Amino acid sequence: MRSKLLIAAMLASATMGVGAVETIKVGVVAPLTGPQAHLGKDIENGARLAVDAINATNPSLGGKPVQFSLQAEDDQADPKTATVVAQKLVDEGAKGVVGHLNSGASIPASRIYSDNGIPQVSPASTAVAYTHQGFKTTFRLMANDSQQGKALGQYAVKLGKRVAVVDDRTAYGQGLIDEVVKAVKAAGGEVVGREYTTDKSTDFTAIMTSIKAKKPDVVVFGGMDPQAAPMVRQMRTLGMKTHFMGGDGMQSAEFLKLAGNSAEGAIGSSPGLPLEKMPGGADFTKRFGEKFGKVQIYAPFSHDAAVVLIQAMLRAGSAEPAQYLPELGKTQVDGVIGPIAFDDKGDLKDGPVTLYQVKDGKWQAVETIGGPPAK
Numbered sequence: 001m002r003s004k005l006l007i008a009a010m011l012a013s014a015t016m017g018v019g020a021v022e023t024i025k026v027g028v029v030a031p032l033t034g035p036q037a038h039l040g041k042d043i044e045n046g047a048r049l050a051v052d053a054i055n056a057t058n059p060s061l062g063g064k065p066v067q068f069s070l071q072a073e074d075d076q077a078d079p080k081t082a083t084v085v086a087q088k089l090v091d092e093g094a095k096g097v098v099g100h101l102n103s104g105a106s107i108p109a110s111r112i113y114s115d116n117g118i119p120q121v122s123p124a125s126t127a128v129a130y131t132h133q134g135f136k137t138t139f140r141l142m143a144n145d146s147q148q149g150k151a152l153g154q155y156a157v158k159l160g161k162r163v164a165v166v167d168d169r170t171a172y173g174q175g176l177i178d179e180v181v182k183a184v185k186a187a188g189g190e191v192v193g194r195e196y197t198t199d200k201s202t203d204f205t206a207i208m209t210s211i212k213a214k215k216p217d218v219v220v221f222g223g224m225d226p227q228a229a230p231m232v233r234q235m236r237t238l239g240m241k242t243h244f245m246g247g248d249g250m251q252s253a254e255f256l257k258l259a260g261n262s263a264e265g266a267i268g269s270s271p272g273l274p275l276e277k278m279p280g281g282a283d284f285t286k287r288f289g290e291k292f293g294k295v296q297i298y299a300p301f302s303h304d305a306a307v308v309l310i311q312a313m314l315r316a317g318s319a320e321p322a323q324y325l326p327e328l329g330k331t332q333v334d335g336v337i338g339p340i341a342f343d344d345k346g347d348l349k350d351g352p353v354t355l356y357q358v359k360d361g362k363w364q365a366v367e368t369i370g371g372p373p374a375k
Helices: 002-016 037-055 079-091 103-115 145-159 171-186 205-212 225-237 253-263 281-291 299-316 321-329
Strands: 022-030 064-074 097-099 120-122 138-140 162-167 190-196 218-222 243-246 267-271 333-335 338-340 353-359 362-369
Touching (some): 022 037, 022 079, 022 299, 037 281, 037 299, 079 103, 097 103, 097 299, 103 138, 103 171, 120 299, 145 218, 145 243, 145 267, 145 353, 162 171, 171 190, 171 218, 225 243, 281 299, 299 321, 299 333
Parallel strands (some): 022 097, 218 243, 243 267
16 A cells, blocks of 8 residues: 555656646547548548657757647537537647648638637648638648639540539538639630539439530539549449549549449549659658558648647747747748648648549549749
């Protein structure tokens, strides 16, 4: 009994002593359950890899040792749940947030973070509206849907003048397709039909039958891979040889798995360089693979989101948001994804967009549009 009391006293002394290490909480939010969980875990694991690597360097703030703790929350890709978990992170003392995945989740959550002065860096939300709300706490590490939609629309018209579009009615899907429609018309193409679905649907036969009657050359979908995969399968079942295109929500390893042979020839855009061409891509793929397996889409971006948040704290010598937020805005670092700096809205400067096509069952880069100027 005496030895147990002595051990307890020693532990208490170590915890409260001069060398005590302060724990600083950083949130990461994404859909960790449901049909988009594979993408959400990709985001969580990318951030976790960054936090673990930084902790291994024995960081300090203001001369005092600290460790960073990642608190993962599941927003279920749902706007209402997103606000609940955002408030939870605020209430539980998170000093910054990596997330969310979906623009429809990021936009309402961003108001809660802004009202409480908590910086948010999204590795995946591409809706233009996300960073155009006037919030000083809102940042992202991807090109937005204005850039992505333009790239998709222009490429679609190269494949054929008659374009049909479908969106899932989320902030992401609808916003992306709005930009695609603008770009198609500007490039001299014709939008022959626009259809709508939801981010929960899996039966698109009626929509595709309607679109087939309009004889499009290309169908462009705004939404995520759990819908894109059955959509392209059902197109092929209906005998449609139409080109199928989509944004970053479908440009994933999971899409290939879910769509099977029907994926062949599909074209997807994704903000950023191809993983193998990212400056830190090879090393990241190796480190991520050893711990978590295959990268889906967003892990390099969430890794760098965690890095820029924590590096801003380290430069400021404080984890208090009011102290390090100015440093976050001044970020100039070379991340896994390439050079990272933000404009006055919190958007990534010179964000590139890459177009990919499925060939022999694999996504292969076709071309990259935009990006930082050559040095």
